[in-house]
Amino acid sequence: MDSKPFTVHDATASVPFADLSDLRVREAPQIVSAQPLPRPETPAKSMVDTAARPAFQMQRPRGQRHLRFAPLAASLAIAFASAPAASAEIRKGPFLQALGQTGVTVKLELATPEAATVEIEGPGGFKASRASESAKRFHALRVDGLSPASTYTYRVTAGGAQSAPAQFTTAPADNRPFRFVVYGDSRSDPSTHAAVARMIESAPGDFFVHTGDMVYDGADEEEWQELFTIERKLLANRCAFVAIGNHELTSPDPKGQITFLRYFAATENDGRERPHLYGSFRWSNTRFFLLNAMDTWTGDEKEWLRAELAAALDEPGLQHRVAVLHHGPFSSGRHGGNVRLKKQGIVDLMRDHKVDLLFAGHDHVYERGEGQGIKYIVSGGAGAPLYRRENSAPETQAFEATHHFLEVAVDGEKVDVVARRASGAVIEQCGFKGTESWSCKTGDAKAAPKPPAAAAGSSSSCACQVPGGSSSLPGWPLGLAASLVLALRRVLRRTSEVDA
Numbered sequence: 001m002d003s004k005p006f007t008v009h010d011a012t013a014s015v016p017f018a019d020l021s022d023l024r025v026r027e028a029p030q031i032v033s034a035q036p037l038p039r040p041e042t043p044a045k046s047m048v049d050t051a052a053r054p055a056f057q058m059q060r061p062r063g064q065r066h067l068r069f070a071p072l073a074a075s076l077a078i079a080f081a082s083a084p085a086a087s088a089e090i091r092k093g094p095f096l097q098a099l100g101q102t103g104v105t106v107k108l109e110l111a112t113p114e115a116a117t118v119e120i121e122g123p124g125g126f127k128a129s130r131a132s133e134s135a136k137r138f139h140a141l142r143v144d145g146l147s148p149a150s151t152y153t154y155r156v157t158a159g160g161a162q163s164a165p166a167q168f169t170t171a172p173a174d175n176r177p178f179r180f181v182v183y184g185d186s187r188s189d190p191s192t193h194a195a196v197a198r199m200i201e202s203a204p205g206d207f208f209v210h211t212g213d214m215v216y217d218g219a220d221e222e223e224w225q226e227l228f229t230i231e232r233k234l235l236a237n238r239c240a241f242v243a244i245g246n247h248e249l250t251s252p253d254p255k256g257q258i259t260f261l262r263y264f265a266a267t268e269n270d271g272r273e274r275p276h277l278y279g280s281f282r283w284s285n286t287r288f289f290l291l292n293a294m295d296t297w298t299g300d301e302k303e304w305l306r307a308e309l310a311a312a313l314d315e316p317g318l319q320h321r322v323a324v325l326h327h328g329p330f331s332s333g334r335h336g337g338n339v340r341l342k343k344q345g346i347v348d349l350m351r352d353h354k355v356d357l358l359f360a361g362h363d364h365v366y367e368r369g370e371g372q373g374i375k376y377i378v379s380g381g382a383g384a385p386l387y388r389r390e391n392s393a394p395e396t397q398a399f400e401a402t403h404h405f406l407e408v409a410v411d412g413e414k415v416d417v418v419a420r421r422a423s424g425a426v427i428e429q430c431g432f433k434g435t436e437s438w439s440c441k442t443g444d445a446k447a448a449p450k451p452p453a454a455a456a457g458s459s460s461s462c463a464c465q466v467p468g469g470s471s472s473l474p475g476w477p478l479g480l481a482a483s484l485v486l487a488l489r490r491v492l493r494r495t496s497e498v499d500a
């Protein structure tokens, strides 16, 4: 199936959101003479106060919440109807995207259309600013001319509002050691998501890799708002490279895909956003391939991946190829492995082109293993309800149904992974060198119980959405239930909007 390019637009605002072509504009940064930016809070480099669990309350269903407070909202609207206009509200962000060796894109979304400016300061007295060309709600401000492996401080201003200063470090130009944090499936439970996010704030790493399903309904603006509220500090200070999940896909309604691309589209090396649900980026000696796992793998994504992997074979200095996709080929969780990847030869394609590590999500568990010559980790534990072990994939080497995240360190041929529960406690520490198999220092998760005998060996029952594809029969009750929940929530929301 061909993945159609999307055009980003705002169907609800009178002023259009930036379309993808906005990022093709490359103006030289302007030198400014503003006062030095105050230094932001610097994330700690070590783990973490395990008692620091946030008091984030579950607030679902939202429609009911709005109904309850609708009279109060109406009263406030009347009371303040004649009040003078306040400064603009930054609703989402600022957050980092397309972070590379010499550039970064700072994105933000406002409550009302305003012009926006980002100011950046760095080593050697570097100062630059980039202003939007018009008043609008969504801004993607690209700044180039940065130095590799350098730390910068930035803040944005828009309509009288100013963000807190935040900080980022550009990618290195050489193959030096680096770290990153992996998490996924942060949807559906804001309380747990917030707890995991607070722990990740203290985890060392230059950037994030998210394995998809950031929200339950990619077309639901409130859920995106919730994500950006919980991850405000994370996304302001480190760039998140995201593989799209089935819950961001809302086809045939394209709103989910469009929204995902607006916020987290993969980019070219120069920061131009790709109008596709897949892409790649390089950091030090490693190239990451961000894939749309829900594709049928019969069209343009497969051909792109084949060409991209072939090109990576000739890439100077490259020592690791890492695939990131939501529904991976191996899993002992509820969904099981993604059979389409095997049927269409994607796993073999990866192995033949030296992909040595794969990160997936979709099953809300921690799982580590190796299959068809590729080491993998399923990391889908950043908030969504946990799944039991319901399959017995022969590739599985460790399994634990727990909320968690991963700290990954790359140093030459070596890759080390520390898997941590939401409490900060270590699940296990494993790594490998070159083409070797996993080697683990601790292995609590190996003692995880095997699945019930009746379920062992069963194949995937995933009800995930596949544009143009068909769901497998065993998953239809889940799909039907999910559809009913979505429909109910939309009805409740519409009702509350009418009442307000």
Ligand SMILES: [Fe+2]
Residues within 6 Å of the ligand: 213, 245, 246, 247, 326, 361, 362, 363, 464
């Ligand atoms: Fe999923």
